Amino acid sequence: MQQKLVVFSGAGISAESGIPTFRDANGMWGKYDAMKLASVGGFEEDPQAVLDFYNARRKNLLEVEPNHAHRVLADLEKQYDVTVITQNVDNLHERAGSSKVIHLHGELTKVTSSYNRLDTNCIKEYPLDVPIRLGDKAVDGSQLRPYIVWFGEYVDNMDLAEYLVKMADIFVVIGTSLVVYPAAGLVNYAHMEIPKFLIDPNDMKGGMPVGFEHIKAKAVEGVDVLVRRLKEMEE
Numbered sequence: 496m497q498q499k500l501v502v503f504s505g506a507g508i509s510a511e512s513g514i515p516t517f518r519d520a521n522g523m524w525g526k527y528d529a530m531k532l533a534s535v536g537g538f539e540e541d542p543q544a545v546l547d548f549y550n551a552r553r554k555n556l557l558e559v560e561p562n563h564a565h566r567v568l569a570d571l572e573k574q575y576d577v578t579v580i581t582q583n584v585d586n587l588h589e590r591a592g593s594s595k596v597i598h599l600h601g602e603l604t605k606v607t608s609s610y611n612r613l614d615t616n617c618i619k620e621y622p623l624d625v626p627i628r629l630g631d632k633a634v635d636g637s638q639l640r641p642y643i644v645w646f647g648e649y650v651d652n653m654d655l656a657e658y659l660v661k662m663a664d665i666f667v668v669i670g671t672s673l674v675v676y677p678a679a680g681l682v683n684y685a686h687m688e689i690p691k692f693l694i695d696p697n698d699m700k701g702g703m704p705v706g707f708e709h710i711k712a713k714a715v716e717g718v719d720v721l722v723r724r725l726k727e728m729e730e
């Protein structure tokens with residue numbers, strides 16, 4: 496029986512694919528106002544600005560590729576039962592070949608209703624090069640919006656994510672600052688005695704979570720260190 500390897504990823508894993516993170520130097524929230532562009536209030540106040548912001552990010556997704564880190568995690572499926580729990584709204588894990596990916600904060604490839612965003616009849620794949628326009632309607636007749644979890648909105652996959660981390664035999668955190676909750680709380684659900692790794696070139700602002708080995712490297716190098724560590728553990 497393959498060991499369950501659960502990966503929890505954030506913006507840092509896609510940084511080397513050319514997608515900026517949120518809180519690093521040159522991060523998105525240093526340039527854009529998160530409350531204006533990633534909240535229900537902001538969408539009500541200036542929907543065009545929000546649609547422009549996400550349409551640009553959707554279009555940019557066509558111009559980037561998965562990197563070595565995404566590919567190595569997909570490749571680990573040969574030896575492990577791998578599940579990726581990601582805060583990222585890009586589709587780079589899937590494009591790299593990861594077969595089990597859970598998005599906590601939504602997906603840029605999808606749209607939904609601005610009346611009830613969790614209505615599964617309204618959640619649709621939407622071509623990345625087709626801008627979401629004011630006046631575009633969801634199935635329920637409401638204004639179409641990106642299928643993204645905005646600040647203050649309920650994160651609907653958390654129960655499943657907590658269960659998967661609890662069941663993990665190996666837990667890997669990669670490229671997240673662990674400052675956004677409830678997602679950041681996932682580090683507390685992994686069993687104390689299992690091997691836990693955190694891949695990040697920087698120190699964690701809130702301090703390292705207990706029991707994690709810090710692989711202090713960028714994702715692309717850090718995953719190779721991870722593979723070596725996993726091999727050593729097998730021996």
Ligand code: APR
Nearest residue numbers: 505506507510516517518582670671672673675697713714
């Ligand atoms: N490789 C690995 N990690 C990296 C790299 C890299 N090349 N570059 C930066 N990092 C690390 C940073 O040190 C930081 O710890 O990635 C982390 C990025 O943190 P954030 O920008 O805060 O991104 P994230 O943790 O994913 O944000 C969480 O916040 O804005 C919301 O919904 C959005 O999902 C997002 C959530």
